[in-house]
Amino acid sequence: MDQSTTPTILMARQPIYDRNQKVVAYELLYRSEGEEEHALFASGSEATSEVLLNAYTSISEGGTVKQVPAFVNINKDLLINSRLPEVSKKQVVFEILEDIEPGPEVLEAVQRLHKDGYRLALDDFTYHEKFDPYIELCQIVKVDVTLFNSSELKQQVQKLNKFRVTLLAEKIETVDKLTECVELGFRLFQGHFLSKPEIVKGKKVQSSHIALLQLIQELQKPNATPEKLEKMILRDPALTFKLLRIVNSACYHLVRKVESIAQAIVLLGLEQVKKWATLIAMTSNQDKPEELTRILLIRGRMCEVIADHDKFPNSSSFFMAGVLSGLHAMLDIDRAEMLEQVPLGDDIKDAVAMGAGPIGEVLRNVVNYENGDWDLLPSDLNGNLYDKAYRHSIEWTRETMQNMYE
Known part of the structure; x- marks a missing residue:
């Protein structure tokens, strides 16, 4: 294969489901060759951002075309230096990555986004009281269910229930884990669980x-x-x-x-x-x-x-x-x-x-x-x-x- 010598956008989308297994959003997974690993878009311009968002969040459901929001990761540099693209606040949920350590500078940046009306999510989250000020400013908390056993996952949910946030279970790989998370109170779900069907022994193709x-x-x-x-x-x-x-x-x-x-x-x-x-x-x-x-x-x-x-x-x-x-x-x-x-x-x-x-x-x-x-x-x-x-x-x-x- 011929490899282009110019930087290229590599982007994929992973669906986020509600309890009825309807798509309510996509997480946009991005990498730009030759640029920083967690760059948001090749250009921060409003026009470029809108085109990319429309390309990856426009879907047909039941014969009608609809837009669903995009979850987009932001790293510490983007967060603190305000290098985010100008996008519709209805179209985007900014995910604050798990490797961003809390501190005055970070908290100020999160407060600024919250004040500007953006929806925010905490990614790959494990509860600690030091994150309480951030949870208060966010609408969604994403929990990697592979990091906890059933008892630990229940404890995480109990600690987060005191906040007014929507819980999203990510990296769900099985139907059993999906069922468990529904029972625990998660409202949003992400992972490859749809490719793991329940096995019905002896069932034949119709x-x-x-x-x-x-x-x-x-x-x-x-x-x-x-x-x-x-x-x-x-x-x-x-x-x-x-x-x-x-x-x-x-x-x-x-x-x-x-x-x-x-x-x-x-x-x-x-x-x-x-x-x-x-x-x-x-x-x-x-x-x-x-x-x-x-x-x-x-x-x-x-x-x-x-x-x-x-x-x-x-x-x-x-x-x-x-x-x-x-x-x-x-x-x-x-x-x-x-x-x-x-x-x-x-x-x-x-x-x-x-x-x-x-x-x-x-x-x-x-x-x-x-x-x-x-x-x-x-x-x-x-x-x-x-x-x-x-x-x-x-x-x-x-x-x-x-x-x-x-």
């Missing part, structure tokens, strides 16, 4: 999912024809209805309505049918939060864009690997069991299961990028490519999910 996955496999074959695909699609009434609704939606600006699946396939093209079939498979489980669909579509599209750029053959396989990497959470089964049941090529399955081959390498980089695990990315990573692919994939997913409801 027939409707199997039909969709078989269709996706057929779409990857070079000799697939509209007529053959039509026969497969017609087996599933819900899929038939949704594909016709999509192709007849306003986004395709058709002069006349499409009346057959074969017509729809010709007009959409095989690549578009494949993407829509995948999306329908993912959204057919209404019990799962919309954010999980969004994450997997962003991941799949980003893998595909990078594969196209690097001229890998069959970039659609990269898209499928990105989506399948978390589809087991949609189906509430173990990933290995899902891969045994779905009819897909070994190159995709090996990439998802073991990170093997070119597909696995791209998938691994994309997952580390979206999680903000910058130290796990290769040193020669094309940061500009990944940044552009990520932004494009966020926008593509927003439009795609919006079209599903039109």
